[in-house]
Every structure is written in structure tokens, then in C-alpha cells.
Amino acid sequence: MSGEPAAIEVDEFLPHPPAKVWRALTDRDRLARWLMPNDFEPVVGHRFTFTTRPIPNIGFDGTIACRVLDLDEPRLLRISWGGGTLDTTVTWRLVPEGRGTRLFVRHAGFDLDDPVHAFAFRGMGSGWRSHVMRALHRVLTEPD
Numbered sequence: 536m537s538g539e540p541a542a543i544e545v546d547e548f549l550p551h552p553p554a555k556v557w558r559a560l561t562d563r564d565r566l567a568r569w570l571m572p573n574d575f576e577p578v579v580g581h582r583f584t585f586t587t588r589p590i591p592n593i594g595f596d597g598t599i600a601c602r603v604l605d606l607d608e609p610r611l612l613r614i615s616w617g618g619g620t621l622d623t624t625v626t627w628r629l630v631p632e633g634r635g636t637r638l639f640v641r642h643a644g645f646d647l648d649d650p651v652h653a654f655a656f657r658g659m660g661s662g663w664r665s666h667v668m669r670a671l672h673r674v675l676t677e678p679d
Contacts, residue, residue, distance in 0.1 A: 540643060540644045540645055540646055541643075541645040541646075541647050541656055542641055542642060542643035542644070542645070543640075543641070543642040543643075543645075543656065543659060543660045543663050543664075544639070544640070544641050544642075545638075545639070545640040545641075545663050545664055545668065546637065546638075546639055547637075547638045547640070547668050547671075548632065548635055548636075548637055548638075549635055549636045549637075549638055549671070549672065549675060550634065550635040551635055551636060551675045552631075552634070552635070552636065553609045553610075553629045553630075553631050553636045554609055555636075555675060555679075556609075556629055556636045556638060556675065557608060557609035557629060558679075559671060559674050559675055560612055560627055560629075561575070561577040561608075561612065563575045563576070565674055568670070568674045568677075569667065569670040569671045569673065569674040570585065570667065570670070570671075571585040571586060571587050571599070572585070572586050573585045573586070575601075575603075576603075577603065577606055577608075577612075578603060578606070579603050579604070579605065579606050580602065580603060581602065581603045582600070582601070582602045583601050583602070583603075584598050584599060584600055584601065585598075585599040585601060586598055586599070587599065593619060593651050593654060594619050594620070594651070595618055595619040596618075596619075598618060599616055599617065599618040600615075600617045600618065601614045601615055601616055601617070602614060602615045604624065605626075609629055610628065610629055610630075611626070611627070611628050611629070612626070612627045613625070613626040613627075616642070619651060619655075620649065620651050620652070621644075621645075621651070621652065621655055622644060623642060623643060623644035623645060624641075624642070624643050624644055625640065625641070625642045625643075626639075626640070626641045626642075626643070627639070627640055628640075628641075638671075640663055642659060642663060
């Protein structure tokens with residue numbers, strides 16, 4: 536490995552209060568609408584999966600195995616994120632800002648010397664910053 540594991544970092548302002556953003560992160564149905572189908576429960580230690588389309592050429596079956604590592608409502612959610620050879624973590628940190636919330640996302644643990652990790656880093660990096668944040672904004676504008 537040429538250095539420290541790489542991380543994807545996103546800093547996004549959401550014009551919604553932290554409690555509403557927290558629900559989008561921790562309510563299974565809302566989470567499925569902006570990220571992926573899942574069996575998430577907001578309990579430290581809970582093991583769950585996200586499901587998405589398989590990518591056979593890199594050995595990914597479409598299942599992301601996760602575990603809730605840390606939970607501090609409504610400020611912090613950290614999970615493990617593993618699929619194929621990936622063994623990473625995703626952290627969402629919510630900070631009140633004016634009438635909204637500053638959301639910091641950090642997806643860490645990519646070994647860029649590993650071709651599978653590098654492929655995932657490139658794809659997920661653009662995905663977190665664009666598609667995922669747009670979908671989260673859309674879910675947040677839906678009525679409760």
C-alpha cells in the first residue's frame with residue numbers, strides 16, 4: 536500500500552432541521568428511498584445489508600454487509616460497509632446550521648493500490664457527491 540487508506544468526503548448543506556435529516560438516515564423505508572433497500576435498525580451492533588445491482592466482473596454480488604458501529608442521535612451514525620473485498624466505514628455527521636443541517640459524509644478505508652478498491656472509490660466518490668445527495672434532497676422534500 537502506498538499510503539493511508541483513502542476516503543470519500545462530502546460536505547452538503549440540507550435546508551432541513553437535523554431531526555428530519557436524522558429520520559432520513561435511520562428510518563429503513565426513507566433510507567431505502569434515497570440509498571438502497573435494506574434491513575437497517577438504528578441499534579449499535581445491528582448487522583444489516585444493503586442490496587444493489589451485482590457487478591460480476593469484480594466479484595461483487597450486490598450485497599453490502601453492514602453493522603452499526605456508533606450512533607449518537609441526532610448527531611452521528613457510523614457503519615461498517617463491506618462488499619466483495621471492501622471493508623470500509625461510512626460516517627454521517629450532522630451539524631445544525633441556521634435553519635438547516637450541514638451533513639458531513641466520510642466513506643473511509645479504500646486501498647487505492649487494490650484495483651477493486653480503486654474502482655469502488657471512483658464510482659462511489661462520484662455517486663456520493665451527486666446521485667446520492669440528489670436523492671437525499673428529494674426524500675427530504677417529501678411530506679412526513
